Amino acid sequence: MTFLYSIGISFFHLSIKFAAFFNGKAKKWVKGRQGLLEKIKTEVDPTKKHTWFHFASLGEFEQGRSVLEQYNKEYPDKLIVITFFSPSGYEVRKNYSIAEHVFYLPADSASNAKKFINLINPEIVLFTKYDYWYFYFKELKKRNIPLYMVSSIYRTDQVFFKWYGKIFRKMLSCVTHFFVQNQESVKLLQSIGFANVTLAGDTRFDRVVKVAKTVRELPVISYFATGHRVLVAGSTWAEDLERLLTFHQVFPDWKIIIAPHDVTLPNINYTCNIFSSGILFSELSDYMHKQQLRTESHKKREIDMDLAYQDTDTEADMIPEHKSPVLIMDNVGMLSSLYGYGDIAYIGGGFGAGIHNTLEAAAYGMPIIFGPNYHKFQEAKDLLQAKAAFYITNGRELISVMEELMDYQVRLEAGNRAVGYVNQQAGSTDRILDYIREHYS
Numbered sequence: 001m002t003f004l005y006s007i008g009i010s011f012f013h014l015s016i017k018f019a020a021f022f023n024g025k026a027k028k029w030v031k032g033r034q035g036l037l038e039k040i041k042t043e044v045d046p047t048k049k050h051t052w053f054h055f056a057s058l059g060e061f062e063q064g065r066s067v068l069e070q071y072n073k074e075y076p077d078k079l080i081v082i083t084f085f086s087p088s089g090y091e092v093r094k095n096y097s098i099a100e101h102v103f104y105l106p107a108d109s110a111s112n113a114k115k116f117i118n119l120i121n122p123e124i125v126l127f128t129k130y131d132y133w134y135f136y137f138k139e140l141k142k143r144n145i146p147l148y149m150v151s152s153i154y155r156t157d158q159v160f161f162k163w164y165g166k167i168f169r170k171m172l173s174c175v176t177h178f179f180v181q182n183q184e185s186v187k188l189l190q191s192i193g194f195a196n197v198t199l200a201g202d203t204r205f206d207r208v209v210k211v212a213k214t215v216r217e218l219p220v221i222s223y224f225a226t227g228h229r230v231l232v233a234g235s236t237w238a239e240d241l242e243r244l245l246t247f248h249q250v251f252p253d254w255k256i257i258i259a260p261h262d263v264t265l266p267n268i269n270y271t272c273n274i275f276s277s278g279i280l281f282s283e284l285s286d287y288m289h290k291q292q293l294r295t296e297s298h299k300k301r302e303i304d305m306d307l308a309y310q311d312t313d314t315e316a317d318m319i320p321e322h323k324s325p326v327l328i329m330d331n332v333g334m335l336s337s338l339y340g341y342g343d344i345a346y347i348g349g350g351f352g353a354g355i356h357n358t359l360e361a362a363a364y365g366m367p368i369i370f371g372p373n374y375h376k377f378q379e380a381k382d383l384l385q386a387k388a389a390f391y392i393t394n395g396r397e398l399i400s401v402m403e404e405l406m407d408y409q410v411r412l413e414a415g416n417r418a419v420g421y422v423n424q425q426a427g428s429t430d431r432i433l434d435y436i437r438e439h440y441s
Contacts, residue, residue, distance in 0.1 A: 005134055005167050009108055024264070028087035032104040037112070040119050044101055050081045052122040054105060056131040057086035059357070061093055064128030064150050066206040066429040072098050074433065081120045085131055092332065108133040117143065124440055126150050128203075134167060137174035146176040146440060150432060151203045154185040155376070161188060179432050182378055198435060201428035202379070208336070208363035209426050212419075216337040220285045221257070224327050225341040228255040232342035234335050234361065235261040239351035240371070241274045246395030247402060248275070252325065257338055259329040261348055261356065268330050278326035339364045344405055350374055350391065358383060363422045367405055367414035369398065379425075388418035 019026035044050075053068050055061040061084070072080060080098060083105040084090040094102045101120075106112040113135040125140055128150045140147045159165040160172060169192060179200035180186055189197050231254055233244055241258075248256060258275070260267050272278055329338070339345055345361030350371020358380050361368050368389040374380040383389035390401045405411050 002134070002167065006109070013107055025087050028091065029104075032087065032090060033106060036104055036106050037115055037119070040101075040103055040116065044081070044119050046119050046121050048079055048121065049123040050079045050100070050120050051075075052081045052083070052120060052125045053099075054083045054125070054127045054131060055085075055089050056129070057084065058089040058092050060128045060131070061089050062207060062357075063202070063204045064126070066203050066210065067126065067128075067150055067432055069098065070429050070433055071436070074437075081122070105133075105136075108135050110135045110139075113139040117145075124148075124436075129153065132168065132171045134171050137171045141174040147174060148432075148436075149175050149178045149180075151181055151200070151428065152178055152185065153181040153202075153378070154188045156188065161192065177435065179428070179435075198431065200431040201425055203428045203432070204357070204359050204379075205422055205425040206427070206429040208359045209422060211336045211360065212340070212363035215340040216334075218334065218337055218341070220281060220288055221327075221334075221338060221341045223288060224257070224284060225255060229253070230255045230257060230342045231344050231346055232256075232338050232361070232366075233258045233346040234338070234348060235259065235356035236271075236346075236348035237261055237352050238270065240346070240348040241271060243351075243371075243392065243395045243398050244346065245274055247398055248326065250399050251402060254325070256326045257329065257342065258326065259335045259338060263330060263332050268328065271328050275326045275328065277324055278328045279324040280328050280330045282330050284324075284327065336360045339366060342366060343411060344369065344402075346370070355380060358389065359422060362388065362418040365415035365419035367411055368418060369401055382421060383418060386417045386421050388414050388421060 016026050017030050020030045021027075051071065053064065055064060061082075068080070068082075072078070079100045082093070082096060082099040082102045084093070084102070085105050090102065090104055096102055106116050113133075117136075117139050122140075122145055125145060125147045127147070129152055137147065154160065159168045172189070172192075172194060175194075176196065178185075178189060178194065178197045180189070180197055181200075181202045183199060186197050186199050231244075231247065233240065233256060236244070236258055237260075244256060244258065247254075256275075258271060258278070260271055268280070272280070329335075339361045342361075342364075343366070345358075345364075345366045345368045347355050347358050347361065347368060347370040349355045350373050352371075352373065354376055355370045355374045358368050358370065358377070362379075362383060368383060370380065370389065370391055372391055372393050374384075374391055380389065380391075384391065392398045392401060405414070
């Protein structure tokens with residue numbers, strides 16, 4: 001089985017290398033691992049102990065971030081190494097200030113696992129949600145280095161619970177303790193012989209509560225949104241844009257902020273083609289900057305001339321005022337703060353592989369709308385049950401839900417139920433840190 005696993009990993013790596021000729025993300029994945037172990041060797045002092053946090057991608061980083069930051073707050077002298085599997089996490093967080101070092105995770109092999117663990121010398125390891133690597137896990141267990149799974153979640157259709165999943169169950173046997181999101185995960189792990197499980201909940205709740213309480217001020221968004229009712233559409237895909245266009249046509253007085261999941265030039269151009277009346281965030285930001293410079297220049301002229309300003313600009317010099325009803329975000333890292341400027345949230349992905357993060361919007365007390373592929377996400381099901389969220393299957397249903405939410409009182413009550421649910425579920429980070437304090441401080 002180990003041989004077959006190794007063959008599968010090798011094939012997977014070859015497929016990514018082939019994809020790198022056509023795909024920018026795959027290219028970054030490959031390039032980021034070239035000479036990686038040598039880079040780590042030159043940057044890390046192997047005589048010092050480190051705490052190793054691993055995240056599959058940016059989403060898992062945000063999910064486990066509350067544990068990472070609380071751990072750093074309680075143990076400021078501990079040196080932290082962060083690894084990512086995906087470029088989506090590494091490229092955004094490679095300069096993360098809390099960590100001593102941030103790297104891609106070297107490919108999973110017996111040799112790489114030994115070399116990497118020798119180099120970073122971990123005393124404790126935390127993986128968030130998933131990413132199970134046989135040779136890394138085996139090497140950690142061999143050295144009696146505690147390994148924790150943070151906010152992990154398990155379903156009956158996963159390979160661990162299949163008759164052919166022996167090697168994957170071996171991976172689970174290397175885990176020191178599981179901090180799981182729900183009771184179903186507890187039962188599933190117990191059904192295959194694992195009692196080292198704590199029902200801790202989902203650390204994302206702690207993260208989104210913190211973000212909502214420390215909202216970033218975004219002057220460009222404030223300029224666009226103030227005085228209007230606003231729908232914030234987060235992590236959108238092409239299928240979502242079709243429904244949003246229907247909404248825009250029926251409710252033209254509402255403003256829409258669209259934050260695409262894939263912030264690449266082709267996808268941004270596609271979004272702009274769908275919403276021809278839209279404006280890019282970068283364009284609106286540039287416009288506001290020019291307006292500010294004009295205002296400062298006029299004030300300086302008034303002072304210098306010591307008389308009232310007389311406008312001498314020609315019509316060609318004037319910058320037109322932007323009245324666009326749709327703002328298209330062409331940058332990353334702002335979505336969690338965007339929800340603070342909205343009245344209703346639309347979460348993308350529900351017409352594809354599955355919806356994206358609903359909790360960021362819920363933490364701001366917003367009614368939430370998403371597509372039909374939500375069943376893998378417990379929080380989405382909970383929000384629906386609480387009548388804080390609504391799912392749709394087409395544009396017509398989106399209009400029907402929006403008509404219901406036009407009533408301010410209905411919006412307010414749904415939003416209050418959303419934030420109430422988030423606050424009720426918070427506390428996972430404290431439960432995890434309590435365990436670590438008790439067993440490994």
